[in-house]
Amino acid sequence: MYIGLDIGGHKINSVLMKGNKIIRKRRTATKSTSNKKIIIAQIFDCVEHLIKDLDLPCFGLPRGKAGETGKSKIRGIGIGAPGPIDLKRGVVLCPPNVKALAGLPLADLVQKKFKTKVILDNDVNCFGIAEGILGAGKGxxxxxxxxxxxxxxxxxxxxxxxxxxxxxxxxxxxxxxxxxxxxxxxxxxxxxxxxxxxxxxxxxxxxxxxxxxxxxxxxxxxxxxxxxxxxxxxxxxxxxxxxxxxxxxxxxxxxxxxxxxxxxxxxxxxxxxxxxxxxxxxxxxxxxxxxxxxxxxxxxxxxxxxxxxxxx
Ligand SMILES: [Zn+2]
The missing domain is CATH 3.30.420.40 (ATPase, nucleotide binding domain)
Structure with missing residues (x-):
């Protein structure tokens, strides 16, 4: 399973996917575009919401190994953020509409909190990947x-x-x-x-x-x-x-x-x-x-x- 977040100036979209299917999603209005603490807390909250109850051993796992839970099957969290990104450091550089993200080591923060692989990329790149693999550009x-x-x-x-x-x-x-x-x-x-x-x-x-x-x-x-x-x-x-x-x-x-x-x-x-x-x-x-x-x-x-x- 994979988690994806799309952080924008008006809303934060998040999905939990299994294969190519969305199994949970959450969309919330962006609480602040200028306060780092508020936006980080909101990002964490989105992920928490998606993984809530996944530690139940039976969650969506027809043939899970012994001891394996939904939570342990999360392979990582992808994040799309606006503006140019320092891909190597996982830092948002100068987001045009979410100033709070500027200079923030977002990938690191999320990785430390949820102890899983995190990849940060530009939000339009994420749009392109989705449309290219599953949408209008399939194939x-x-x-x-x-x-x-x-x-x-x-x-x-x-x-x-x-x-x-x-x-x-x-x-x-x-x-x-x-x-x-x-x-x-x-x-x-x-x-x-x-x-x-x-x-x-x-x-x-x-x-x-x-x-x-x-x-x-x-x-x-x-x-x-x-x-x-x-x-x-x-x-x-x-x-x-x-x-x-x-x-x-x-x-x-x-x-x-x-x-x-x-x-x-x-x-x-x-x-x-x-x-x-x-x-x-x-x-x-x-x-x-x-x-x-x-x-x-x-x-x-x-x-x-x-x-x-x-x-x-
Ligand atoms: Zn211009």
């Missing part, structure tokens, strides 16, 4: 994963494995510059993909063209009712996304592009214009057919992927 070897939400997260799976680069900082796809002197990004640069293809970007585009929706879900609702301005918002956002995807496809020629996160709920409203611009900007006629699909596993993907870090 594919080369995958680009994107999560579109408050920001834009990215991950690369190449030859069936997460690609980290030299320092583990690869696949910051959201900070690929797609427009010179474009809008200012939260990272300090200008014109990053994230500034256009995220909740913030959609709100800003809506404002610029005078669309009346104030938040992406409202704009999406209007667009689905054929409101012209709302459709235009997704058209523009999709075109920016298409430029980013074309750059990635020209470099990597992946099998599939998987897109998750709340903004991806717009589906074809966003993917259609993205696909058109992407095709136009891809060099190889063969690569023009690269598929863009929605993620399949929903909100549990990050926690599932974190658990799979231990399994694989």
């Amino acid at each position: 594919k070897q080369n995958i680009i994963g994107l999560t579109l939400g408050t920001g834009v997260g990215g991950c690369l799976i190449l030859r069936g494995k997460l690609f980290y680069g030299r320092d583990g900082s690869a696949s910051e796809i959201g900070h690929m510059v797609i427009k010179k002197d474009g809008w200012k990004c939260s990272c300090g640069n200008k014109g990053c993909l994230e500034t256009y293809v995220s909740a913030r970007g959609i709100i800003r585009i809506a404002k610029e063209i005078g669309c009346r929706g104030a938040i992406p879900t409202e704009i999406m609702r209007l667009a689905k009712k054929d409101n012209k301005k709302a459709l235009k918002v997704y058209q523009i956002t999709g075109e920016y996304l298409g430029i980013g995807l074309a750059n990635l496809v020209n470099i990597l020629n992946p099998d599939i592009i998987i897109i998750g996160g709340g903004i991806a709920n717009a589906g074809e409203l966003l993917f259609n214009p993205a696909r058109k611009v992407m095709r136009k900007n891809i060099l190889s006629p063969l690569a023009k057919n690269t598929r863009i699909v929605r993620a399949k596993l929903g909100e549990d993907a990050g926690a599932i992927g974190a658990a799979l870090l231990i399994k694989s």
Whole structure:
């Protein structure tokens, strides 16, 4: 059995998995994003909750060895956390939305508390692993994963494995510059993909063209009712996304592009214009057919992927 945790600015998702199946899960609102003690206590509490009563000898173990309990069958805890990670030391470096985790030796703390193997990785990498193994990318070897939400997260799976680069900082796809002197990004640069293809970007585009929706879900609702301005918002956002995807496809020629996160709920409203611009900007006629699909596993993907870090 494996435990996976996905720590975010709004919620902490956790799952207990046996093979590829979730057997328990817990989702709680993040109690604090700035207080280390509170967030560590909450992380411990999530794990405690998942392993509660597992020390009963019969728990889910049809042919357990003598003396073996559910708890002793926990092979490890995988953790997905936002932002860049020092993978070797198991430290979260500069999480954009959970400041309390910055510089925290999270893997060590959890390992000492629960005396089991702990692997810490970036949350979008966990999303990618889950979708790659069990979700929309099942059976594919080369995958680009994107999560579109408050920001834009990215991950690369190449030859069936997460690609980290030299320092583990690869696949910051959201900070690929797609427009010179474009809008200012939260990272300090200008014109990053994230500034256009995220909740913030959609709100800003809506404002610029005078669309009346104030938040992406409202704009999406209007667009689905054929409101012209709302459709235009997704058209523009999709075109920016298409430029980013074309750059990635020209470099990597992946099998599939998987897109998750709340903004991806717009589906074809966003993917259609993205696909058109992407095709136009891809060099190889063969690569023009690269598929863009929605993620399949929903909100549990990050926690599932974190658990799979231990399994694989
Ligand atoms: Zn940026």
